[in-house]
Amino acid sequence: MFEAIAFYLFAFLTISMFYITVTTSQALYALTALAAGMIFISAFFFILGADFLGAIQIIVYTGAVMALYAFGMMFFDTTRAVKEKQGNKYIVVGMSTFAAILVVAIFAAPMLASNPTALYPIASDIGNTQAVGMVLFTKYLIPFELAAVMLLVAMIGGIVLAGKKMDLSLSVMSEADIDTLEENKKVLS
Amino acid sequence: MMEIGLNHYLILSTILFAIGLVGVMRRKNLLLLFFATEILLNSVNIAFAAISHYYGDLTGQMFAFFVIAIAASEVAIGLGLLIVWYKRHGNIDLDTLANMKG
Numbered sequence: 668m669f670e671a672i673a674f675y676l677f678a679f680l681t682i683s684m685f686y687i688t689v690t691t692s693q694a695l696y697a698l699t700a701l702a703a704g705m706i707f708i709s710a711f712f713f714i715l716g717a718d719f720l721g722a723i724q725i726i727v728y729t730g731a732v733m734a735l736y737a738f739g740m741m742f743f744d745t746t747r748a749v750k751e752k753q754g755n756k757y758i759v760v761g762m763s764t765f766a767a768i769l770v771v772a773i774f775a776a777p778m779l780a781s782n783p784t785a786l787y788p789i790a791s792d793i794g795n796t797q798a799v800g801m802v803l804f805t806k807y808l809i810p811f812e813l814a815a816v817m818l819l820v821a822m823i824g825g826i827v828l829a830g831k832k833m834d835l836s837l838s839v840m841s842e843a844d845i846d847t848l849e850e851n852k853k854v855l856s
Numbered sequence: 857m858m859e860i861g862l863n864h865y866l867i868l869s870t871i872l873f874a875i876g877l878v879g880v881m882r883r884k885n886l887l888l889l890f891f892a893t894e895i896l897l898n899s900v901n902i903a904f905a906a907i908s909h910y911y912g913d914l915t916g917q918m919f920a921f922f923v924i925a926i927a928a929s930e931v932a933i934g935l936g937l938l939i940v941w942y943k944r945h946g947n948i949d950l951d952t953l954a955n956m957k958g
Contacts, residue, residue: 668858670860671858671859671860674860674864678868681868681872682868682871682872682875685872685875685876685895686875688879688891688892688895689875689876689878689879689882689883689888689891689892689895694885694887694888697888697891698891701891701894701895704895704898705894705898708898708901708902711865711868711902711905711906712905715865715905715906715908715909716909717905717908717909717917717920719917720901720905720917720920720921723921723924724901724924727924727927727928728894728898728924728927731928732894732927732928732931735931735932735935736887736890736891736931736935739887739935739938739939740887742939742942742943743887743938743942743948759878759881759882760874760878762877762881763874763875763877763878763881764874766874766877767870767871767873767874767877768870768874770873771866771869771870771873771903774903775866778907788912788913788914789912789913789914798914799914799917799918799921802914802915802918803918803921806918807918810918810922814921814922814925814926817925817926817929818925818928818929820929821928821929821930821932821933822932824932824933824936825932825933825935825936826936827936828933828936828937828939828940829935829936829939829940831940845944
């Protein structure tokens with residue numbers, strides 16, 4: 668009963684927030700609506716009993732990713748309204764819906780047909796966080812380490828890409844100045 | 857109606873994925889295109905968590921964790937590239953990224 672009420676409430680909220688994100692012409696509205704949608708999605712994880720995943724969703728998505736987007740938007744001109752591609756709206760919506768149904772059907776149909784059994788069943792006597800830790804550090808240890816290396820590479824790449832010449836704005840400099848800078852190997856072209 | 861099953865979550869995931877695809881198709885601004893890809897990744901995460909719950913298997917949650925890690929690194933690298941492009945050209949519209957056109 669309460670699960671159904673919570674599901675429909677948060678489904679409505681999430682869909683409306685993401686709808687605002689893809690339709691608004693103001694980048695700041697899109698950012699705030701996306702952050703709210705991420706929070707509402709974590710509610711589904713809590714309903715589904717994936718407590719640790721819900722906490723990670725709030726911390727990583729709304730904490731780290733959204734903060735990074737907010738910092739990134741300080742570089743861009745976000746007060747200007749965004750121009751949109753003027754295509755046929757019905758073709759876009761129809762193709763998107765078709766593609767989404769196709770993706771879900773491709774992944775769900777073999778699963779429903781073969782009636783799978785759980786490889787790593789959720790132990791009932793321990794909490795979700797402990798169960799996640801036990802599976803993550805035994806069966807998924809190598810992917811976990813690879814993800815750690817990938818995050819390190821992403822961090823170094825982000826620093827190298829965004830951190831160069833923070834005091835200069837290449838968009839207001841003349842081309843000749845940029846060329847002399849590039850000859851001195853001081854800027855990433 | 858009142859009993860929430862796996863199909864409810866899969867339908868919700870489909871709707872969110874469609875919204876994200878609409879965003880990917882009609883957005884011209886690269887930053888808002890990134891927002892649409894975040895919606896795609898999140899809708900898949902919902903499906904993973906729901907399947908993990910209804911089959912009693914933790915593998916779905918594991919995959920959701922790795923999807924979140926990939927999303928975080930994608931944002932770091934993509935935003936860095938976007939900042940470099942914006943410093944150089946003054947806008948981040950997709951139509952201006954055509955300087956490799958013959």
